[in-house]
Amino acid sequence: MAAMTHPYVEETPGVCGGYPVIRGTRTPVRVVVEIFEQTESIDATLEYFDWLEQEQVRGALDYYREYPERVEEDRRTEHEARLALMARSQARRERPRTGA
Template sequence: MTLAGFPRIAVDPAICGGRPIVAGTRMPVSDILEMLVGGANVDEIVADFPYLSEDDARAALDYAASSGI
């Protein structure tokens, strides 16, 4: 189920223990945040995970900023 206001972010208790993920993937928002904190930029993340788009990575960051994670 995608989250209200965040159509690219989903939560499903059967996937990744219910942690927020990029919709349609098993990529947790927290993993994207960890990569960004570790110094990766959005272009590098998309290159390493071709099933993600720049919009997916930015949506994860927007979700984290608004939810306080």
């Protein structure tokens, strides 16, 4: 876990893998960044995260600019987990069915 203090972002062991989330929520910074990258708009990002305030979204984006390596690590970890889950799911579908 990164050892830093940020007004809008926190990292807590056991919450979202210990990766950065919006303070007081379980909203990962990586997801806010991904939506902002897709929409290129604070307003559109706020529509997606209607439970967040503008300052929180801007804070998450500021955090990403300050600590990109931490957020990118979370993105890689999430991507790898998604690929592993898809592979397990595919393997189950390909198993021969037995039974009555």
